[in-house]
Structure formats: C-alpha cells, structure tokens
Amino acid sequence: MTKRATRRRGAELEDALLRAAADELAESGYAGLTMDRVARRAGTNKNALYRRWPDRLALGIAAYRLLAKSFQPPDTGALREDALETLRLANRHWSSPLGAILRELMAAAGSAQELLAQLSDRSADTTAATWLLILGRAVARGEAHPEALHPRVATVAIDLLRNEFVTRGAPTAPDEVLREIVDEVYLPLVRARGSVTERG
C-alpha cells in the first residue's frame, strides 16, 4: 500500500475498481469476489465501491461484462459450417472459466430480469441477430426455407446448446453434441419446414 503520488478520482478510479473486480472474478469466480478484496486490490476501500455499485452482484455483473469478448459471426459459405462454428465458439466460452462465472451470476441474479438481461446480451454469438444473419444468408443460397427466418426458429441451435450447458455441468460439450444439434435438429428444421396448419 505505498501512498499514491496523486489521488485517483472519477473515471480513473472507476476503471481501476472495475479492473480489480474483473481480475478477482477471473481468479476466484463470483463466489470469491469479495468487496474487501476488490477494494484492497484496487488500492482503496469499500466506500469507493459502494458509491458506484449498489451491491456485490451489480459489481460482479459489471466486471463480467468487462471480461466478455466481442465476436464476429463466421461466413464459411455453408449453413452447416456457420452454425457449427458459432456453436463451437459459444461452447468454448461457456466451458471456459468465464462460463462458470456466468453461471454463478445468472444464479445470483435469480429472477431479476433487468440484471439477467445484462448477462444474456453479452457475447453476440448467442443473439438472435447473429443467427438471423447466418440463416438469412443460407436462405439466399437456397439452403434453408424462408419460413425459417423467425427468431424462435433461427436460434434453436444455440438455445439447445445453452440448455446443455445449464443442465449438464460446465465441462465442454463434446463436438458430437454440437453435430447432433445441427444435423439432427437444426438443419432438418430449417430445411423442410412443413406448414403447421397442414394437419390439425
């Protein structure tokens, strides 16, 4: 704790706090993210934290967002490869330490939709926009039925993988699971979409 030459304020201090929180989060997970340690790591004390975030969870989420990386959707020219590649990316993310942290935060957020939203939005690889883009290109190539261009349908693959992630533990889903999702569910679904009203 060497005295600092000049006292940090405002954005500078806030960055340092967030950085410290993110580091602690990466090292110890949300369970190990304690306000005291974050403050100490940033070279200050809890007051600075509580002036900016209402509680530990809010700080945790903010720090997680700092850790989450940005993402470019693939464009391999084939729907199957685009989908697999995007799933693999998400799978890697969820299977990494970050995935475990995400679990903890989602858990802690409980039913607070507002906070949950801040978590789901991360990692564009899971958003509807990404999948609509991928699928849109596939439709243009004639690989998928235009009817499938609907968020509920377009995101089925990632939704199923997320479900795997949630119900199984965090460890990486084998590539076979990804292929199953794509080959057994996603591709059949977007290719041959029979009209719903065809029968009853």
Next chain:
Amino acid sequence: MTKRATRRRGAELEDALLRAAADELAESGYAGLTMDRVARRAGTNKNALYRRWPDRLALGIAAYRLLAKSFQPPDTGALREDALETLRLANRHWSSPLGAILRELMAAAGSAQELLAQLSDRSADTTAATWLLILGRAVARGEAHPEALHPRVATVAIDLLRNEFVTRGAPTAPDEVLREIVDEVYLPLVRARGSVTERG
C-alpha cells in the same frame, strides 16, 4: 421447544429434519435456508444435520426433491395437445416458487455434475423417457416421422422451454411462447425430417 417424551433417532429424526428443511425452503427459498433455522424448526440442532448431509447445498437439494411432485404424462390422442400440455405443466412448475428455488439450487450446484443430475432428474415432465413415450405414440398414429424417435429430437420442446426459463427470469412464459415452440419448431421438426446427409 418443550422437551420431547422420547428422543427421536434414525429414520424418524431424518424425516423430521428433511421435512423441516423442505418447509423452510418453501417459505424462504434456498438463500433463506439456514442450518440453524432448519435445526431449530426440527426441534434439534445443527449436529443432527451435519451428521447426515455434508453441507447446506446437499440438504437443500434433498429438501427440494421432497417438494417436487410426481407426474403422469398426458395422452390426449394428439401430439400437439400432448406436447402443449406437458409444456404447460413444466411451465407452471418453473414459474411457481419451486421454480425459483430450482434456479437457486442449480446455481449453487455450479459445475458439480453429480448434484446437477439430482436436480434435472426431478419432475418426469422434463425427462427424455416422457417425451419418447409421447412421441412414440404420435409415430404410431402417423403424426410424426419415425426418425424423430431420438432423445435429442424428442426433447427439443422442453429443452427450448427450459432455455426460456433460464434466460428470461422466472415469470410464467405466455401460452403463446409454448404454442410457438410447438407449432414453429417441434411439430415441423418431428413431421418432416429431411435426411441429414441429403446435402453435405
């Protein structure tokens, strides 16, 4: 805490403890489930708990299982109705206070597959067996393609709903979401399953 005439032991005491834990869980959720309160409610102390369950989480899961109800798959004679009915049931469960508790427990279980398994197995409405049964009958009636009789495919509907439950907060998914899952995804998928290898 009036002295009991006779001191409870073994199974009798264990039941009382579990009952007390389940009641506390129902009243206060997992966050409010404290060992001291459970012990006091059962008219004993923490020793009795720690002799039986290694920690709070294990007790919480055991108590949750006590609360989870059993379930009979519907048989309405139409796949669409069977699926919708089963989804509605799960939706009610997940939207009830029990659903919130399940969230907390899944969160606390983190990546411990062993514990997670104890949670997913509950409520037969979410298991593969149930969906294979429903779908099997549909195949027999000619409502679904035999190829669809595969766990990954059969459980798609409930998997998607679980995903809703996890990413949104707990509040009940509107019936429209359920219908969307069934009409836009599930039925098209199980009816017209194009061969996967048809293309690449």
Next chain:
DNA sequence: CAAAATAGGGTACGGCTAGTACCTAATGAG
C-alpha cells in the same frame, strides 16, 4: 486566491452465516 463543496481514504462495527469442537444425555444391542 481563498473558501466551500465534493469525492477519496481509513477504520471499525453490527448482524448474520457456515461449519467445527466438545461435552452431556438418552437409547438400544448384546
């Protein structure tokens, strides 16, 4: 440039919880 307002820093504390230790008392088996 002085004074007032603002924000950072240090420290301590209340209240709560998990889990452990240790001892006494009831119970049941042989």
Next chain:
DNA sequence: CTCATTAGGTACTAGCCGTACCCTATTTTG
C-alpha cells in the same frame, strides 16, 4: 448391566456484506 452409538446443548472461529463516521486531498467557484 455395559458399552457403543447417536441425539442434544452450547459455544466458538472465521468470513462476509453493508453501513457509519470521520478525516483528507482535490476541484470548483465566488
């Protein structure tokens, strides 16, 4: 009757969140 087992009582450690209080550096402003 004896003894091993198990229940009950109580106290304790250690950790954490969130808050309060007061002092000090920096900035603002008059």
